Amino acid sequence: MAQGTAELRLGDTPPQLVYGFIRQNIQPGPSVSLKCVASGNPTPNIKWTLDGYPLPLNERFVIGQYVPMYGDVISHVNITSVHVQEGGTYQCSAVNRVGEASHSAQLNVYGKLHIGQIVAARWLFQGDRELPINRRHLVFPNNTLVIEKVQSGVDNGVYRCDATDKQARTASGTAHVNVMVPPKITPFNFRSDLHLGERVGVQCVVSKGDPPLDVYWLKDGHKLGVHDGQVEGEGIVLRTLDQFTSVLSIGALALTHGGNYTCQARNNAALATHTAPLSVNGMAMATHDNSAPQFVTQEMTHFK
Template sequence: MHGDGGDVLSVAQFLIAMQTAEKLRRNSQTLRIEHMEMSDQGMYQCVVSNSEETAQGTSEIRLGDSPPALVSAFSGALLQPGAAWSAAVRVVAAGRAAAEPLRRARGTQGRGKVHPENHRQQVFPNRTLVIKVIRKHADEGGYVCVATNPLGQTSRSKMNVLIMEAPEIDPIVIKHDLQLGMRMRLACVVSKGDFTIQIQWLKDGSPIAEDQQIAEKILDEYSSTLSFCSLAVKHNGNYTCQASNAAASRNYTVKIIVNGNNVLSQSCNQMCYLE
């Protein structure tokens, strides 16, 4: 390298404003940075001098942000009204530490509302959305988390939230003074809960055996009965109606104790179970 007077420059050096690392390759005229990272951006200065004068040149390296990456994304959720729910997303922007706060992260529902929008909702700095006291019509639908970097580049994660009401069984009423040979019917009515509802009867925690001679009948999508045409001692026990849907399973149990003497003939008992 030569100065204006034709003399050979005696010193050529680079002053690196950001860092000096093994990945920097330099000779008297060239600086090479391998595998450019965000930490490499900044002002670089080259200084040359001879015995009479010094000259310098500067250059700035600017690096644009890459789109943020959603490392852990939402997944679908099945919730019950009244419960609390939270969803979190982990965001990493290229060249930045995972713990660095994102410039903007928001959750939007399918109708385009930005959360939080009321006192039941809260978004924390770690990008977790919490909804307290879930409401079916207000909170059910699609949710999107949008992460945006300073250049306006975005990444999205979508999820669907389905809110289902668990079954609720009306009280099962029985007579207190049950006698041998009496007729009786247990009715299980599921007055609340989203369909599809599965109803099952149990005796002492197990499915009812055929030799118990108890007639089970499904009336519709939400009710079922057990019919006893002639009560016997073998019918003593705990009877449970179990109603289940995708949200939860609910039970209602009654205890049957049979006392007294037979008052109906065996022929009536046989006709009952031939229906």
């Protein structure tokens, strides 16, 4: 009889945001402070984004985080003399090993130049290349830029819009574009004639997708927890060959190994999934007489 052990950590709780910043509408110039407070066990870590991207690492943004005596974690972002281009959707995300919680709100910074007053505008790519450069770039009369069939490594970069109003006042706004290729998994399958005690292995190869990549396995929809490459109590071994390849192997098949095995690959663009069923045929001696032995064959397959 196979036996296994597992560690249960009592008291773990997912993060909860107990305080979040509010939506603000301001003019350029004043200092702004955004704060989030989160609880959870273990103590969560708080990360900040602006319009879905990590906050720039420069002197304009000062990020602080500390844990007071009562245990909640407090994180804040301070912006000195806020600029128009620093407006947008700010989000704080509290993360620990149990889960994640997020809060977001809009910081609207209204400058002297408003969209309705623009009389001239132009788009620049990487500082000096005026758009459109090719047929994939479309600039509409309302100064909206559309890029069709975006390409990784070609369309990445900084886009800037320069606008002028009737009083010849100018303003600029920039956007950082990072085009990522989503992951793609090469299909794999288990043999259909596997029996008790045999060895089996499959390889999950992420054939496409920009790093960083997170590759992991599930059995019947449950993530396989690994300690030193072993799935505790399951007789399953997981090995990472490189950042694009993971191998699942079983040294001696048991009926309990039957089920649906899923490889998932995730990057910042998307999640890719491939599932393969594993059927284990069991063979055991049932009865015998003076004639040839009789056998009973069992098959166990789990489908979600």
